[in-house]
Amino acid sequence: MTTDRVMLVEDEDGVRLLLKKIIEKHGGFTIAGECESFSEAVVQFGRLKPEVVFMDIGIKGENGIECARILTDMEPKTKIIFATAHAEYMPEAFELYAFDYLVKPFDVERVNRTLDRIRTLHGQEKVEEEERVVRTQRGPARLLVKGKESMSFVDMEDIVLVQRENNATVIYTVTDSFVTSAKLGDIEARLDPEQFMRSHKSYIINLSRVKKIEPYGRWTYLVTFQETRRDALITQEKYEEIRKRFS
Secondary structure, eight states, X not given: OOXXXXXXXXXXXXXXXXXXXXXXXXXXXXXXXXXSSHXXXXXXXXXXXXXXXXXXXEETTEEHHHHHHHHHHHOTTOEEEEEESOGXXXXXXXXXXXXXXXXXXXXXXXXXXHHHHHHHHOOOOOXXXXXXXXXXXXXXXXXXXXXXXXXXEEEGGGEEEEEEETTEEEEEESSOEEEXXXXXXXXXXXXXXXXXXXXXXXXXXXXXXXXXXXXXXXSEEEEEETTSSXXXXXXXXXXXXXXHHTO
């Protein structure tokens, strides 16, 4: 059974120790790193690539939500769990698609329920190959992807999803992947809106290749596709849009 790596971003020693004990006692998790500042969190995250981050909203006058934005841009599937005494930031946190929001003082069973949900939803894959620049070919519905010493034409209908990952944009087909520095919005503008949807701030999905949509986070769903093990996130708002479109 795989073990999820957890990073704790908390400047109170007592709170950090409590979370550590709950998480380690639960099983299926290991504490990969502990941070007392947001700048340290960004550095450690880039090095450790944890699947789960427990983050306080306020540390030494800094904003944990802004820190979480940076982390989720590096890896959008990271499960960010805000653990804070500030309940008033909950709406802003869920705009970021936080996995959960725990208010201090913690209820141990509440934390365990969150950990249980994480264990059932665990799954993450790495980028397989890299390219650099993307632009639209004039004419048929194709994208031209340029690498350092190569040029690839990608039929838009073959695209399964487009994802922000590790500060880059990745175009996935069933058999290939291409990394580009282009912004997700730039690629979205080149795709057919009847076939493709910006399902989440970090994902564009091909609706014709969707296999299943099921609950993921509190207000987020997980999309799986035909002919590939890749998956994507979709917000509740976009989920409702799809449901109405196909009803």
